[in-house]
Amino acid sequence: MELPHLRTLAQARSHLAPLADGAQSVEASSAYERALLDLDRIHGDESPALDADGLTEDRAALYAGALTAIEELTNYGIDALDVELVLAKLEDARALDRS
Template sequence: MLLPHAQTLAQARSYIAALADQALKLDASSAYERVLLELDRVHGDECPALDTEDLTDDRAILLACARSAIQELEDYGVDALSVELILAMLVDAHDLDIG
């Protein structure tokens, strides 16, 4: 994995972890964690560390940033279907969080 790919993956993981930490419901937090697990699985568990310090508390911004970083992973060779599955899981987690 090249550095730009690792940086994008680290950003996606960090935003999702922040969403999990800030979730209002336990089910939503667990759903965000499943998104992280799927993201890690797609990358063969070759995953950079999380860094959630200094991230915004605005969950809408975190969601938008996570979505953007996940979509960008396609540019680094991640299968488009895997990206769409992860994005769908992210939306489902968010729906649990706000619903």
């Protein structure tokens, strides 16, 4: 995996983790974790460490950052269907987090 791909994956993971940690319910937290686990599965569990330094606490901004980074993974050869499935899990988690 090349450096730009690693950076994008790290960004996605780093935005998902605080969403899971700060979710309003156990169900929403678990849903964010499932999206994170799918990202790791897609990458064969060769995922970079999380880096939350300098990240905002604004949940809308964290969601937007995760969404953008996950969408960008198709630029690095990740199957578009896999990306869409992770995005669907992210949207499901967000819906649970809002209810």
